[in-house]
Amino acid sequence: MLSILIPVYNYNVLELVTELVKQCDLCGINFEILCQDDASNSKENIQNQEINSFSNCSFFANEINLGRGKNINSLARKAKYDWLLILDCDTFPSNNNFIQNYISALSESANIIFGGIIYEDKRPSNEKLLRWIYGKERETSALLSSNLLIKKDIFLQYPFDESITKYGYEDLVFFSVLKKNHFEIIRIQNPTFHLGLETSEQFLNKTKTALDNLVSLYNSNKINASESKIIKVFELLKKLKLIHLSNLLFKKNKTKIEQNLLSQKPSLFLFDIYKLGYFCFLHSSKILNSY
Structure with missing residues (x-):
């Protein structure tokens, strides 16, 4: 049914996985959650290892840095179910029916579904204002892969461009290829919060x-x-x-x-x-x- 893929870099994803497991269990679906740290060598991975104690959940750590797109491609190849839900490590479901909302959307015969990204209304510290303002004003209306449900066979046919190893615009290329191959990307109101705010610098x-x-x-x-x-x-x-x-x-x-x-x-x-x-x-x- 559903493989949830979480590319990780220097971030504690235990709380996110715990919430996703709870929601998947309530839906009564077959699922797996695959998390893969991209060679950050972070202390956060000590706690992330606890993910392996959950049924149907795994945490891996790359020995060499792949870059976000290649890391997601690697996770997709490991996935065993027909649907892939890609979530960034610094996101969190904005509602208790997050997984159910996606499952319900599958009845519409969609192949690619984007749930959206939102930011918390609470103003952050001054040194993080640029990221917060940009996120609230620009990213909430943008098409991103940080909360995306997609058929596995489509993703494996049109994966992320692995020549892009540095940060930036891998999503734009990814969605450009999908659109050029005439895939419709449906947007539903099922957002995740973006939690990880960098400093403005x-x-x-x-x-x-x-x-x-x-x-x-x-x-x-x-x-x-x-x-x-x-x-x-x-x-x-x-x-x-x-x-x-x-x-x-x-x-x-x-x-x-x-x-x-x-x-x-x-x-x-x-x-x-x-x-x-x-x-x-x-x-x-x-x-x-x-x-």
Whole structure:
């Protein structure tokens, strides 16, 4: 029936697994829960090992880091049931009928179902505001694989791109491939809370890594302007011959924008400007380095 896959990195997932086991038992379904830490060597894994004491549950730890997408692919190959529920380790069901809601949705003959992501309303500490505000304003309407139910045979045919080993945009490529192969992705109101908030500085650094990924994916034609607003605006600037000016403006204002993003009142508008400027800068740098 259901294989729940939880890619883990330096996170305690015992409480999440305990809740999922309870809900699956109440539904009376055949299930398994597979958790796999991606070589974090975290102290959290001491408690995560307790997951192996649950019936139908397993916790593994990779010897080498695979990256999120490849880690999920590995879990999918180990799964024994026809349906895969992919959950990020730092999520938690927002309701007591989370599993039942997914089981009920299967009667609609859907192959891919996304339950959604929400953030807690409680304002976090000041150093985590950028991640929280971005999550509440942008990610709650985005299509993500952090709470996704999908047929196993479809996933194994169209897995995550294993060339993407760094953080960022693996979801965009994954869903792009599914859409190009004419799979409908149904969204239902069955969200999980996103609990793991990085500091604004950590999130900004991860964003830079993600944008480096995006440049590589764009250069290799795996993502185009129809799938990314950043690329769409970049191509417009390129057409208008404004990339050089954009780079100059970015270098001039980079520090000031970063100060805002790390402040108690981060602006998502400035964050968008920052991401576009950094993308232009990275793209130009890669072109120069290729000569």
